[in-house]
Amino acid sequence: MIAALLSGAMWTLRLIFENIGWKLLSLAAAATIWAMVATEPELSTFAGTQVEYKNLPNDLEIGSSPLTSVMLELRGPSGQLSGIGEASLHPQIILDMSAAVAGERTFTVDDRAVKLPRGVRLVRAMPAQVRFDFERRAEASVPVTVRITGQGHDGYFVASQSAQPSHLGIVGPASHVARVTQAVTDAVDVSQVVGTSEFRVNAFLNDPYVRFQGSPQVDVTITMKKK
Numbered sequence: 001m002i003a004a005l006l007s008g009a010m011w012t013l014r015l016i017f018e019n020i021g022w023k024l025l026s027l028a029a030a031a032t033i034w035a036m037v038a039t040e041p042e043l044s045t046f047a048g049t050q051v052e053y054k055n056l057p058n059d060l061e062i063g064s065s066p067l068t069s070v071m072l073e074l075r076g077p078s079g080q081l082s083g084i085g086e087a088s089l090h091p092q093i094i095l096d097m098s099a100a101v102a103g104e105r106t107f108t109v110d111d112r113a114v115k116l117p118r119g120v121r122l123v124r125a126m127p128a129q130v131r132f133d134f135e136r137r138a139e140a141s142v143p144v145t146v147r148i149t150g151q152g153h154d155g156y157f158v159a160s161q162s163a164q165p166s167h168l169g170i171v172g173p174a175s176h177v178a179r180v181t182q183a184v185t186d187a188v189d190v191s192q193v194v195g196t197s198e199f200r201v202n203a204f205l206n207d208p209y210v211r212f213q214g215s216p217q218v219d220v221t222i223t224m225k226k227k
Helices: 002-017 020-039 174-179
Strands: 042-054 060-062 069-077 092-096 103-108 121-126 129-145 156-164 167-173 183-185 195-204 217-226
Touching (some): 129 174
Antiparallel strands (some): 060 129, 069 121, 129 167, 195 217
16 A cells, blocks of 8 residues: 555656756746736726627527627727727627517627627627617519610610529518519610520529529520511
8 A cells, every 4th residue: 555655646746846847947937927916007998899799599580780890998908909990809699689589679799799809808899789670571472574685776675575494482571572563684785686595594683682592694585576
């Protein structure tokens, strides 16, 4: 038993004193850094940052233009504050929307939502709250309208026009989707068309809160005939 205790003690001593020089140097460096931080003056600053969010329920959409930029008043060691704004030290506002339901909902920008570098703390956010209008997600299919520009030459006129596909699927906040009646193509210039020509163009929605479910590209066929 005594031999085992002595063996354990010797092993512990060897572990402590092995590379003792490097260990003492590391300890001294850590103490120096701590002393520098401890004596570093505390300052305050302002930093603007974008509002991010997570865990938005799949059946909800943001239905109005929210405030997306917030000014933060921060306090901390001058060395830390001097790096605020760099990619690795940039403050983040991340709102947890897991409990969101349809309607207006207000979120508080506080310590739970703001991610800051170590040693930096939040004094206040301006504004201190942000509000979102949530709506149920809706889907629909709307007809594609071909937009034509120019005029046929030498008596040619547009005899027929068509788009393929003729309808496109859209998705977005329910009230916005309900107001969209069509998707309009980019302008097709027919001034040089004789006979039948095809064009591949993009379709456009006039509501920024509504988007296409798939590709917005359509194939437009124009047939010109002479009077």
